Amino acid sequence: MKIGILGTGMVGNALGTRLVQKGHEVTMGSRTANNEAARKWASSLGERARTATFQDAAAFGELVISCTGGMHSMEALKSVGAEPLRGKILIDVSNPLQQDKDGSIILGFCNTNSLGERIQKAFPETRVVKALNTVNYDIMIEPSRVPGNHSLFICGNDAAAKKRVTQYLSDWFGWKPDNIIDVGDITAARGTEMMMPLWMRLFQGVIGHPHFNWQIVQGQ
Amino acid sequence: MKIGILGTGMVGNALGTRLVQKGHEVTMGSRTANNEAARKWASSLGERARTATFQDAAAFGELVISCTGGMHSMEALKSVGAEPLRGKILIDVSNPLQQDKDGSIILGFCNTNSLGERIQKAFPETRVVKALNTVNYDIMIEPSRVPGNHSLFICGNDAAAKKRVTQYLSDWFGWKPDNIIDVGDITAARGTEMMMPLWMRLFQGVIGHPHFNWQIVQGQ
Numbered sequence: 001m002k003i004g005i006l007g008t009g010m011v012g013n014a015l016g017t018r019l020v021q022k023g024h025e026v027t028m029g030s031r032t033a034n035n036e037a038a039r040k041w042a043s044s045l046g047e048r049a050r051t052a053t054f055q056d057a058a059a060f061g062e063l064v065i066s067c068t069g070g071m072h073s074m075e076a077l078k079s080v081g082a083e084p085l086r087g088k089i090l091i092d093v094s095n096p097l098q099q100d101k102d103g104s105i106i107l108g109f110c111n112t113n114s115l116g117e118r119i120q121k122a123f124p125e126t127r128v129v130k131a132l133n134t135v136n137y138d139i140m141i142e143p144s145r146v147p148g149n150h151s152l153f154i155c156g157n158d159a160a161a162k163k164r165v166t167q168y169l170s171d172w173f174g175w176k177p178d179n180i181i182d183v184g185d186i187t188a189a190r191g192t193e194m195m196m197p198l199w200m201r202l203f204q205g206v207i208g209h210p211h212f213n214w215q216i217v218q219g220q
Numbered sequence: 221m222k223i224g225i226l227g228t229g230m231v232g233n234a235l236g237t238r239l240v241q242k243g244h245e246v247t248m249g250s251r252t253a254n255n256e257a258a259r260k261w262a263s264s265l266g267e268r269a270r271t272a273t274f275q276d277a278a279a280f281g282e283l284v285i286s287c288t289g290g291m292h293s294m295e296a297l298k299s300v301g302a303e304p305l306r307g308k309i310l311i312d313v314s315n316p317l318q319q320d321k322d323g324s325i326i327l328g329f330c331n332t333n334s335l336g337e338r339i340q341k342a343f344p345e346t347r348v349v350k351a352l353n354t355v356n357y358d359i360m361i362e363p364s365r366v367p368g369n370h371s372l373f374i375c376g377n378d379a380a381a382k383k384r385v386t387q388y389l390s391d392w393f394g395w396k397p398d399n400i401i402d403v404g405d406i407t408a409a410r411g412t413e414m415m416m417p418l419w420m421r422l423f424q425g426v427i428g429h430p431h432f433n434w435q436i437v438q439g440q
Binding site for chain 1 (some may be wrong): 320324330361365368373401403418419427433436
């Protein structure tokens with residue numbers, strides 16, 4: 001499968017590497033075609049890994065994964081434009097995190113909006129699925145790092161796209177479909193993005209590392 | 221123990237009932253001393269259950285539980301004033317939920333503020349502990365309704381107060397202390413209150429009932 005990854009950070013790196021290892025062709029997009037982090041990533045992985053601009057990476061992919069810094073995702077996607085994304089599934093992995101005046105990590109927007117919604121609204125002919133944004137990048141690609149069952153939340157307006165993404169997450173990374181919880185239309189991204197402040201507290205505080213996840217436990 | 225409960229809704233009812241059953245003396249406070257819901261609650265429970273104004277209920281309690289509707293908690297507490305709450309532990313159980321223009325449930329404020337912080341700031345001589353706000357009222361008082369281990373998050377500025385509340389939650393309701401996670405100072409209430417949008421989605425959507433909880437699962 002041809003996959004375009006937008007973003008050259010740790011998330012893009014981890015996802016791209018695992019997808020190339022799984023036999024897919026991956027083009028990592030950034031602001032410029034010659035981004036150094038992207039070239040370094042591609043050179044370590046052989047010919048199935050390439051680099052390009054955001055626009056060319058999106059055009060390359062049958063499926064596109066948006067994992068730029070969440071406060072910059074809209075700008076990156078605007079540089080792509082509607083055409084290269086038309087009709088495609090776009091998996092939005094990012095959270096709109098930013099630093100507050102006092103140094104704490106907050107969301108740049110939330111509650112009545114979300115990054116997932118903003119993308120879907122700006123690209124109405126793209127099938128946006130929010131996923132993976134509630135776990136660290138190394139858990140995204142290897143959920144077995146956390147023992148037992150634990151949950152992943154996905155949402156989006158297109159039921160068929162969510163089904164396909166659920167299957168991809170299982171095939172690519174080993175997420176058990178039963179642990180992937182469809183929380184509704186793309187406005188549910190408000191809820192999954194708003195998990196971040198507590199996630200950060202657990203990471204920076206009592207747990208002290210990012211290798212944990214939430215499990216939804218149901219009673220009667 | 222003498223406990224003041226502020227709020228006559230389902231949460232106040234459930235907590236108050238269980239505490240009376242456990243042998244405590246509980247006064248349920250509301251705007252007026254003769255609130256009908258409060259009187260009905262008290263009359264079903266015998267002499268250890270009483271009703272009063274917010275102020276008198278707070279003055280009565282060695283410990284106070286704030287469980288008014290979260291958008292009205294500050295107003296209720298302002299009617300109490302600082303003196304009846306001075307030096308006491310106040311457990312803040314509420315979330316500042318309100319209905320958005322489109323009917324969806326949002327937080328009235330979040331991200332850079334929280335109800336827990338607002339209360340602590342307005343009552344600096346009260347030991348505010350945020351707890352129980354991430355589960356439904358019937359899970360609060362009977363965590364075994366959800367099988368196995370599942371997590372409760374508490375936060376606050378006073379470590380000794382958090383320890384005592386952890387013990388109370390265990391003694392009163394059966395929460396296992398190992399499942400009660402101290403997520404830090406009172407600003408961590410931002411994170412626990414911001415769990416609500418996803419909680420609402422799960423409740424109204426894929427799960428369809430409120431008898432579930434989060435469990436933090438850790439890897440290496």
